[in-house]
Amino acid sequence: MNLIGHSASVGSSPLVLGDRGHREAAPELRARLEHRLAALVPAEDAPPETLHRAMRYSLLAGGKRIRPLLTVQVATGFGASEAAALDPACAVEMLHTASLILDDLPCMDDAALRRGLPANHRVFGEDTAILAATALLNRSFEVVAESEGLDAAVRLELVRLLARAVGSDGIIAGQFCDLRSDWQSGGDLSGLTRMYVQKTGALFVAAVEAGARVAGVEERWVGAVREYAINLGLAFQLLDDLLDTFSTVEVIGKDTAQDHGKTTLASRLGPDAARLEVCRYVRSAASALDPLGSSATPLIDLARSYTEPTMERVLYL
Amino acid sequence: MNLIGHSASVGSSPLVLGDRGHREAAPELRARLEHRLAALVPAEDAPPETLHRAMRYSLLAGGKRIRPLLTVQVATGFGASEAAALDPACAVEMLHTASLILDDLPCMDDAALRRGLPANHRVFGEDTAILAATALLNRSFEVVAESEGLDAAVRLELVRLLARAVGSDGIIAGQFCDLRSDWQSGGDLSGLTRMYVQKTGALFVAAVEAGARVAGVEERWVGAVREYAINLGLAFQLLDDLLDTFSTVEVIGKDTAQDHGKTTLASRLGPDAARLEVCRYVRSAASALDPLGSSATPLIDLARSYTEPTMERVLYL
Numbered sequence: 224m225n226l227i228g229h230s231a232s233v234g235s236s237p238l239v240l241g242d243r244g245h246r247e248a249a250p251e252l253r254a255r256l257e258h259r260l261a262a263l264v265p266a267e268d269a270p271p272e273t274l275h276r277a278m279r280y281s282l283l284a285g286g287k288r289i290r291p292l293l294t295v296q297v298a299t300g301f302g303a304s305e306a307a308a309l310d311p312a313c314a315v316e317m318l319h320t321a322s323l324i325l326d327d328l329p330c331m332d333d334a335a336l337r338r339g340l341p342a343n344h345r346v347f348g349e350d351t352a353i354l355a356a357t358a359l360l361n362r363s364f365e366v367v368a369e370s371e372g373l374d375a376a377v378r379l380e381l382v383r384l385l386a387r388a389v390g391s392d393g394i395i396a397g398q399f400c401d402l403r404s405d406w407q408s409g410g411d412l413s414g415l416t417r418m419y420v421q422k423t424g425a426l427f428v429a430a431v432e433a434g435a436r437v438a439g440v441e442e443r444w445v446g447a448v449r450e451y452a453i454n455l456g457l458a459f460q461l462l463d464d465l466l467d468t469f470s471t472v473e474v475i476g477k478d479t480a481q482d483h484g485k486t487t488l489a490s491r492l493g494p495d496a497a498r499l500e501v502c503r504y505v506r507s508a509a510s511a512l513d514p515l516g517s518s519a520t521p522l523i524d525l526a527r528s529y530t531e532p533t534m535e536r537v538l539y540l
Numbered sequence: 541m542n543l544i545g546h547s548a549s550v551g552s553s554p555l556v557l558g559d560r561g562h563r564e565a566a567p568e569l570r571a572r573l574e575h576r577l578a579a580l581v582p583a584e585d586a587p588p589e590t591l592h593r594a595m596r597y598s599l600l601a602g603g604k605r606i607r608p609l610l611t612v613q614v615a616t617g618f619g620a621s622e623a624a625a626l627d628p629a630c631a632v633e634m635l636h637t638a639s640l641i642l643d644d645l646p647c648m649d650d651a652a653l654r655r656g657l658p659a660n661h662r663v664f665g666e667d668t669a670i671l672a673a674t675a676l677l678n679r680s681f682e683v684v685a686e687s688e689g690l691d692a693a694v695r696l697e698l699v700r701l702l703a704r705a706v707g708s709d710g711i712i713a714g715q716f717c718d719l720r721s722d723w724q725s726g727g728d729l730s731g732l733t734r735m736y737v738q739k740t741g742a743l744f745v746a747a748v749e750a751g752a753r754v755a756g757v758e759e760r761w762v763g764a765v766r767e768y769a770i771n772l773g774l775a776f777q778l779l780d781d782l783l784d785t786f787s788t789v790e791v792i793g794k795d796t797a798q799d800h801g802k803t804t805l806a807s808r809l810g811p812d813a814a815r816l817e818v819c820r821y822v823r824s825a826a827s828a829l830d831p832l833g834s835s836a837t838p839l840i841d842l843a844r845s846y847t848e849p850t851m852e853r854v855l856y857l
Contacts, residue, residue, distance in 0.1 A: 265708055274708055274716045325674065330666035349647035353670065354716050357642065357677065358708045364681045365703035368696050375692035379685050382699055386682035391582055391591055391675045399591045399671050 248528040249292060249521075252305070256291050257283070260313050263366055264359075277347040277355035278362075282320045284338040289459075289529055290430040291316045296521050297434025297448050308437045310370040311381050315430045317363035318385060322394050322426075324356035331402060332481050339476030360389070373437065380436050388429035397422025404485065415488050416457070423463075424456030443514075448522075450511035455526050458504035462533045464489035465497055470536050498534065505530050565845040566609060566838075569622070573608050574600070577630050580683055581676075594664040594672035595679075599637045601655040606776075606846055607747040608633045613838055614751025614765050625754045627687040628698050632747045634680035635702060639711050639743075641673035648719060649798050656793030677706070690754060697753050705746035714739025721802065732805050733774070740780075741773030760831075765839075767828035772843050775821035779847060781806035782814055782854045815851065822847050 261283055265275045291312035298308035327334040327342040328349060334342050344352035367381045387393060400418045431448040464487040467479050482490070489497040508526050512519035578600055582592045608629035615625035644651040644659040645666060651659050661669035684698045704710060717735045748765040781804040784796050799807070806814040825843050829836035 271708070271713050271716045271720070273720070274713065278708065325670060328667075328670070330670070350645075350719055351716065353642060353645070353647070354712050357638075357674065357706075358712045360674065360677060361703050361706045361712070362708070364699055365707065368699040368703065375696050378696055379692050379699075382681055382685040382696075386678050386685065389674075389678045390682065391588070391595065391679070395671050395675045395678070396588050396591065399588045399668065402667055403588075403590070 248289075248525045249296070252292065252295060253288055255305075255309065256288055256295070256312060256316070259309050260316060263310070263313050263317075264362060273347065274351060274354060274358065277343060277351045278358055280340075280346060281324050281337070281343045281355065282317065282359060284340050286316075286320075286338050287529060288316060289525070290319050290426060292525060293427065293430040293452065293522075294434040294437075296525060297431045298437040299434075300515075300518065300521065301435060301438030301440045301444065303434075303438035304372070307370075307372045308434055310366050311373075311433045311437055312430075314363040314366045314370075314381075314385065315426065315433060317359045317366070318389055318394075319426055321356040321359040321363070322389075322398070324352050324359070326398060328352065331398070332478075334478045334481060336472060336477045377436055377439065381433055384429050384432050384436070388425040393421055393425035393429075397425065412488065412491060415486070415491065419457055419460040419488065420453060423460040424453045427452040427456035427459070447511055447514050451508045451522065451526075454504045454508035454511060455530075458501045458508065458526075458530055461488055461497055461501050461504065462530060465494060465501075466533070466536060469494055501530060501534065565606075565842045566613070569609065569612060570605055572622075572626065573605055573612070573629060573633070576626050577633060580627070580630050580634075581679060590664065591668060591671060591675065594660060594668045595675055597657075597663060598641050598654070598660045598672065599634065599676060601657055603633075603637075603655050604846060605633060606842070607636050607743060609842060610744065610747040610769065610839075611751040611754075613842060614748045615754040616751075617832075617835065617838065618752060618755030618757045618761065620751075620755035621689070624687075624689045625751055627683050628690075628750045628754055629747075631680040631683045631687075631698075631702065632743065632750060634676045634683070635706055635711075636743055638673040638676040638680070639706075639715070641669050641676070643715060645669065648715070649795075651795045651798060653789060653794045694753055694756065698750055701746050701749050701753070705742040710738055710742035710746075714742065729805065729808060732803070732808065736774055736777040736805065737770060740777040741770045744769040744773035744776070764828055764831050768825045768839065768843075771821045771825035771828065772847075775818045775825065775843075775847055778805055778814055778818050778821065779850045779854070782811060782818075783850070786811055786854045811854070815854065818847060818851065 261279070264278050264282060267276050267279060269275055294312035294315055295305055295308045298311075299305050323337060324343045326332050327337055328344055335345060336342060340346075342352075343355060347355065363385065364382055367385065368378055370378055370381070373381075389395060391399075397418050397420075401422055428449050431452040432445060435445045435448055464482060467482045467487070468489055470479055472479050488500075492500060505526055509519075509523045512522060578596070581595050581599060584593050584596060586592055611629035611632050612622055612625045615628075616622050640654060641660045643649050644654055645661055652662060653659060657663075659669075660672060664672065680702065681699055684695055684702065687695055687698070690698075706712060708716075714735050714737075718739055745766050748769040749762060752762045752765055781799060784799045784804070785806055787796055789796050805817075809817060822843055826836075826840045829839060
């Protein structure tokens with residue numbers, strides 16, 4: 224695929240939910256990402272062994288890997304080599320994993336299960352879980368700084384954009400506001416939506432922007448993929464809410480009813496309107512790629528390959 | 541001072557403990573550092589306000605600031621401008637502050653007091669304390685990436701060396717081994733010393749190396765200041781042990797007897813031998829700068845201006 228090469232093609236709205244099979248997106252690329260992730264963190268037998276086991280336990284526990292897939296697919300779609308995009312993509316996944324370990328802590332969401340396994344702190348203790356998360360966050364910046372095959376200026380831009388996504392206007396702000404329900408001050412849905420954009424959207428945006436920077440594309444293309452990512456992030460967070468209320472731990476491999484008693488976008492909208500809203504976000508994500516024409520199909524497929532099966536896991540219990 | 545300019549001068553051993561007054565080192569530079577630190581983190585009234593208050597609470601609570609002073613004094617000593625070194629120096633202090641907030645958590649050292657004030661989690665709660673520490677760690681990389689007046693290659697090298705200092709072979713490894721007493725496997729003092737080098741020495745080394753990289757000096761000068769820093773870090777950690785056992789909370793502004801029941805280098809050596817060992821480390825730090833001649837005096841003064849008054853706070857209760 225080459226996103227720029229086909230940019231003049233017809234700007235049809237290529238996303239119609241439900242007309243394709245739910246295959247896993249890019250399984251071979253996923254396998255290469257898993258392999259690279261495993262190589263980028265210290266081995267389990269390197270001291271301190273338990274700390275490294277804790278880092279690897281959460282990082283290599285599977286997961287959807289949608290964020291690093293976004294980075295690589297945007298980069299290669301814009302003509303960069305997969306090799307150049309692989310390490311920045313892994314850095315994005317390290318940041319995501321670090322945020323999950325911290326979110327699950329007893330003083331935050333107090334979750335028991337993540338990615339189908341006991342949460343990190345349940346296996347290694349709170350202290351080690353916090354240190355493992357911090358080490359993954361830290362390592363992600365080191366990986367970006369050491370990414371071979373990228374100009375120094377590009378690597379620096381990646382450090383900057385990832386730090387912005389994590390920071391106190393990004394994931395960290397989102398998690399803080401979620402814990403403290405600070406978004407409620409708005410009184411309407413805008414506060415909630417803003418919290419979702421920070422908590423989930425920021426890293427989706429950083430993932431695609433990282434891909435675009437690796438490929439060195441013009442600013443207008445960056446804008447298109449950012450718009451795609453922000454909508455995809457909102458769809459994901461809303462699905463996450465829905466699953467929390469309308470699914471089971473066996474189906475999704477992590478705790479449910481974590482949001483019990485909290486106002487979420489799903490609880491405000493109700494399940495039917497929330498499902499429609501997910502579809503609307505996915506369509507908006509696809510429309511944002513219209514300027515890229517049919518060459519954006521892999522990114523649209525990627526969005527659908529995650530959101531459609533997830534929609535099916537929303538159960539009316 | 542110009543460290544290189546006087547490098548041919550006589551390599552005398554300029555450190556004789558006790559022959560100078562205990563004035564605060566570089567008070568004006570310290571004030572400029574405080575000012576810049578305050579400018580580099582979001583204001584208290586920027587949302588989420590409580591998160592930003594928590595970040596500023598610990599970052600701007602005073603402290604010795606020896607690490608950022610080291611960065612600036614090494615950089616300017618090698619001929620760089622203070623302006624170029626100030627932001628990397630602040631990044632070093634942000635990393636240090638983040639590590640203090642995490643070390644104080646109930647699941648780690650469970651400290652009540654830090655820098656004369658209630659520990660971050662005692663004021664803001666554990667969840668906010670963890671997010672504030674993570675935000676400071678993250679912000680430090682952003683600050684380095686955005687440091688004006690430095691080449692992209694230098695900024696990248698700073699990201700790399702700071703990440704190495706923090707990582708699972710640096711501060712994080714040191715804190716992990718301290719918590720789990722993993723160093724005891726050695727059976728002798730070498731395991732303890734290695735843990736100290738990771739926990740405290742790593743960031744001292746990164747602080748001086750950052751200064752040297754800002755100035756763009758040759759590798760052999762980097763080696764000299766690294767050796768200085770590793771010895772100074774050991775002196776600091778040993779003093780910290782001594783104060784924990786032989787001082788009071790009123791004198792040092794943080795909890796004492798935190799190490800009760802743990803084996804520390806101070807408890808293994810006993811107070812008298814430990815004090816002598818501190819002096820030996822400070823002398824080794826000074827000797828490492830011999831190749832730089834008398835121009836290294838500011839760095840030696842800096843070491844003495846912290847270790848000598850601290851020695852006096854070691855009380856025999």
